[in-house]
Amino acid sequence: MSDEMIDRVQRLRLMVFDVDGVLTDGTLYFSEAGAELKAFNSRDGHGIKMLRQSGVEVAILSARSSRAVEMRAAELGISLLQQGTADKGAAFDDLVARLRIPPAAAGYMGDDVVDLPVFARCGFAVSVPEAPDMVRERAHHVTRTPGGRGAVREVCELIMRTQGSLERVVARQPA
Numbered sequence: 001m002s003d004e005m006i007d008r009v010q011r012l013r014l015m016v017f018d019v020d021g022v023l024t025d026g027t028l029y030f031s032e033a034g035a036e037l038k039a040f041n042s043r044d045g046h047g048i049k050m051l052r053q054s055g056v057e058v059a060i061l062s063a064r065s066s067r068a069v070e071m072r073a074a075e076l077g078i079s080l081l082q083q084g085t086a087d088k089g090a091a092f093d094d095l096v097a098r099l100r101i102p103p104a105a106a107g108y109m110g111d112d113v114v115d116l117p118v119f120a121r122c123g124f125a126v127s128v129p130e131a132p133d134m135v136r137e138r139a140h141h142v143t144r145t146p147g148g149r150g151a152v153r154e155v156c157e158l159i160m161r162t163q164g165s166l167e168r169v170v171a172r173q174p175a
Helices: 003-010 042-053 067-074 090-100 113-121 151-162 166-171
Strands: 015-018 057-060 080-082 106-110 124-127
Touching: 003 151, 015 090, 015 113, 015 151, 042 057, 042 151, 042 166, 057 067, 057 090, 067 080, 067 106, 080 090, 090 106, 106 113, 106 151, 151 166
Parallel strands: 015 057, 015 106, 057 080, 106 124
Antiparallel strands: none
16 A cells, blocks of 8 residues: 555544445345335444444445435444435535544545545545446545445455554454
């Protein structure tokens, strides 16, 4: 990892995640009754919990609204949840202003062109490998693991490892 990348990651106090294509594999499931279903990766969830334990705040920012996302955020202890946000750049600006942190202290993980305004504002932009070229080209880091299949866990561990908190957090996990 380059010195610039290390500096970006060490500054992080907040990590924001998109949902579809990042916390999920991007597939949208609908029941015959019209209920929307989403599949979340348990290892991603544990990575988020560990990242929060390390002292990095976590938020979810999604253009879509879903009760499943509300439930998953609550299960993971994430209170910073913004859904149904057409202008993700403005939502990101509001979030960092509310937390009183500079944009450079916030990272964002997204997978599509609607995420590019946040990529341009944040200190550490992350994409998944299956994102369009124009998204991957603007990311500071592209995960090896696909969205919804452990990419979030990969990023959480990268942040903790770079900030020197991974071993401390792992040691505090229940046996």
